[in-house]
Amino acid sequence: MTGILIIADHRQGELSPVTLELVTAAQDLRDGAGGGVSVAVIADSPDTHISAVSVEGVDEVLPVSVPVSEFQPDAYASAVRALIADRAPAVVLVPHTVNGLGYAAAVAAQSGCGFASDVFSLGYDGSDLVATRALYGEKVHVELEFPGRSTVLITVRAGSFDEAQGSGSPSVHPFAIDQVAAPRSTHMQFIEPAADGDVDISQVEFITSIGRGVGEEDNVEQFKELAESMGAVLGCSRPIADSGWLPKSRQVGQSGKTVSACKVYVALGISGSVQHMAGMKHVENIIAVNSDPDAAMFGIARYGVVGDMFEVGEELQNHFD
Amino acid sequence: MKILVPIKQVATLDEDFELRDDGRDVDPDYFDKDLNEWDEYSVEEALLIKEASSSDVEVIVVTVGPDDADEALRKCLAKGADRAVRVWDDALEESDSLAIARVLARVAEKESPDMVFAGTQSSDAAYSSTGVALAAFLDWPHAAVVSKLDYAVGADKAVFHRELEGGLLEEGEIQCPCVLTIQLGINAPRYASLRGIKQAKSKQLDELSLDDLGLSASDVGAQGSASRVRRVFVPEKGQAELIGGTAAEQAERLARIIKEMRGM
Ligand SMILES: Cc1cc2nc3c(=O)[nH]c(=O)nc-3n(C[C@H](O)[C@H](O)[C@H](O)COP(=O)(O)OP(=O)(O)OC[C@H]3O[C@@H](n4cnc5c(N)ncnc54)[C@H](O)[C@@H]3O)c2cc1C
Numbered sequence: 001m002t003g004i005l006i007i008a009d010h011r012q013g014e015l016s017p018v019t020l021e022l023v024t025a026a027q028d029l030r031d032g033a034g035g036g037v038s039v040a041v042i043a044d045s046p047d048t049h050i051s052a053v054s055v056e057g058v059d060e061v062l063p064v065s066v067p068v069s070e071f072q073p074d075a076y077a078s079a080v081r082a083l084i085a086d087r088a089p090a091v092v093l094v095p096h097t098v099n100g101l102g103y104a105a106a107v108a109a110q111s112g113c114g115f116a117s118d119v120f121s122l123g124y125d126g127s128d129l130v131a132t133r134a135l136y137g138e139k140v141h142v143e144l145e146f147p148g149r150s151t152v153l154i155t156v157r158a159g160s161f162d163e164a165q166g167s168g169s170p171s172v173h174p175f176a177i178d179q180v181a182a183p184r185s186t187h188m189q190f191i192e193p194a195a196d197g198d199v200d201i202s203q204v205e206f207i208t209s210i211g212r213g214v215g216e217e218d219n220v221e222q223f224k225e226l227a228e229s230m231g232a233v234l235g236c237s238r239p240i241a242d243s244g245w246l247p248k249s250r251q252v253g254q255s256g257k258t259v260s261a262c263k264v265y266v267a268l269g270i271s272g273s274v275q276h277m278a279g280m281k282h283v284e285n286i287i288a289v290n291s292d293p294d295a296a297m298f299g300i301a302r303y304g305v306v307g308d309m310f311e312v313g314e315e316l317q318n319h320f321d
Numbered sequence: 322m323k324i325l326v327p328i329k330q331v332a333t334l335d336e337d338f339e340l341r342d343d344g345r346d347v348d349p350d351y352f353d354k355d356l357n358e359w360d361e362y363s364v365e366e367a368l369l370i371k372e373a374s375s376s377d378v379e380v381i382v383v384t385v386g387p388d389d390a391d392e393a394l395r396k397c398l399a400k401g402a403d404r405a406v407r408v409w410d411d412a413l414e415e416s417d418s419l420a421i422a423r424v425l426a427r428v429a430e431k432e433s434p435d436m437v438f439a440g441t442q443s444s445d446a447a448y449s450s451t452g453v454a455l456a457a458f459l460d461w462p463h464a465a466v467v468s469k470l471d472y473a474v475g476a477d478k479a480v481f482h483r484e485l486e487g488g489l490l491e492e493g494e495i496q497c498p499c500v501l502t503i504q505l506g507i508n509a510p511r512y513a514s515l516r517g518i519k520q521a522k523s524k525q526l527d528e529l530s531l532d533d534l535g536l537s538a539s540d541v542g543a544q545g546s547a548s549r550v551r552r553v554f555v556p557e558k559g560q561a562e563l564i565g566g567t568a569a570e571q572a573e574r575l576a577r578i579i580k581e582m583r584g585m
């Protein structure tokens with residue numbers, strides 16, 4: 001078993017950048033995995049993505065034709081199983097995206113590979129692959145090993161590695177699968193998130209966000225006022241939007257908005273889940289207020305206050321009247 | 322007609338938690354346990370479908386866990402689930418998501434439900450893989466991160482939305498029976514009523530062993546898992562500068578910092 005196999009992620013004709021992050025992740029594994037880096041593109045017309053994945057660090061591109069236009073779990077699972085059976089890679093890297101969640105575990109279960117999900121650090125200790133992921137709301141990390149597994153499938157957290165840069169000249173080997181399982185689900189359409197005439201939080205420079213620490217709907221108002229007097233736009237974590245306390249368009253994170261233009265982000269009562277951080281961890285000035293000193297948000301914040309968001313919020317209001 | 326809902330009793334950590342002596346997990350003395358948040362939504366979805374159906378629908382909750390996981394099952398029974406199953410054996414310690422899924426698949430084979438709703442993720446382990454692995458062991462169709470569902474019990478197809486990155490949705494159709502992993506926000510989970518809590522006490526809660534499911538110790542635990550824990554550690558904290566003092570002092574300092582950052 002040698003080499004590293006990366007499964008490209010794409011949607012609506014666009015390669016997801018996380019695919020190139022996996023190319024970077026693969027470089028440190030080269031020696032341990034004892035072989036080259038291959039990128040498989042599973043699509044109805046995979047050739048359209050060949051140039052996008054032909055970056056430095058990729059030795060080989062494997063276009064795999066499947067009869068589905070968008071991600072479909074059966075098609076992906078059977079293609080990846082066939083690739084594993086034929087190529088016998090030491091490591092298979094899949095992005096821990098919503099699509100990745102949709103087939104990686106199925107492949108691992110069916111192929112009997114070693115498996116770990118949402119991994120953000122990888123390396124070899126001698127001949128043993130070691131994968132690091134988080135537990136208990138990011139408060140502890142855990143190192144996993146895979147004794148006795150000749151192939152290990154890893155889903156890799158987006159944003160953990162830089163995108164591979166520079167053009168490469170990989171060889172291209174179309175990979176044919178004999179038997180495509182009949183897909184048991186079908187993609188019908190994409191539905192864009194509703195633009196509800198609210199502010200576009202991705203373009204805002206100063207954001208104050210509230211999380212579940214706000215407790216109940218009636219408490220939201222005072223933070224609206226605080227944000228307003230500070231000249232900030234009020235954002236939120238997912239539970240606040242799910243409860244309908246603020247519009248979905250104010251939700252920051254993986255399934256909400258990335259606050260691309262934000263320069264100052266004040267997080268009040270937000271624990272700091274991976275999915276929330278996915279939308280804001282790039283912000284240069286993060287201020288966290290949380291009653292839990294171990295909250296993961298303190299790990300990325302520049303300034304932190306361990307305390308009650310209500311008390312701090314009320315006092316803060318006095319300085320912006 | 323049956324809907325099977327795998328649920329998990331998850332742990333959050335107390336302040337100042339400590340690691341277990343062997344360094345391979347957190348000391349369970351520092352665990353606070355509750356029903357996984359995602360499972361509140363999957364149970365609710367099953368109950369809504371049951372309530373909308375003219376035929377008899379049984380909602381069965383199942384968990385793989387030790388005695389104290391009964392609490393999570395009772396919570397679901399109190400909300401309105403009809404029956405509960407708990408599988409446990411000491412050999413199940415150290416099982417990863419694939420080993421858990423293997424056990425759940427046996428339960429599903431035994432119950433032959435019309436649908437299985439798992440959560441998208443458990444808030445403690447966050448494998449986000451148990452449901453899809455379960456589908457693979459059953460060789461059932463599956464869809465992950467479902468945020469809307471149109472399904473009537475007994476139908477051979479369901480229409481769903483999957484929630485993708487950036488709030489983009491995918492609408493799709495899937496053959497049933499299938500396994501769906503349910504996303505937060507798909508519905509508004511109910512609280513258990515006092516009456517429900519009372520009734521839950523007399524609802525059936527079966528305990529199954531590995532034997533009952535035709536599994537052996539080597540199918541689960543460390544041997545039956547696709548990974549093994551080497552060690553657990555507390556990551557080095559980032560460089561957040563902590564601001565001390567009273568709330569008033571903290572706010573004053575914060576206000577200054579914010580104004581400076583904003584160039585005010
Ligand atoms: C596929 C997927 C996509 C997701 N997308 C997103 C997304 O886009 N955005 C998002 O936010 N989440 C998303 N999530 C959900 C995410 O996993 C978390 O559940 C969520 O971010 C938690 O929100 P929270 O931090 O507000 O709540 P919690 O995690 O419950 O944290 C609340 C925090 O408030 C603190 N607190 C409580 N009371 C006080 C007080 N009085 N003063 C100060 N602090 C207090 C607590 O210590 C705690 O840290 C997604 C999950 C999945 C699986």
Ligand SMILES: Nc1ncnc2c1ncn2[C@@H]1O[C@H](COP(=O)(O)O)[C@@H](O)[C@H]1O
Binds near residue numbers: 441
């Ligand atoms: N021990 C368990 N018993 C029953 N169901 C579980 C268990 N662990 C995980 N699940 C199910 O799998 C979902 C996702 O969990 P995970 O894959 O651990 O993130 C949960 O919401 C449950 O539906």
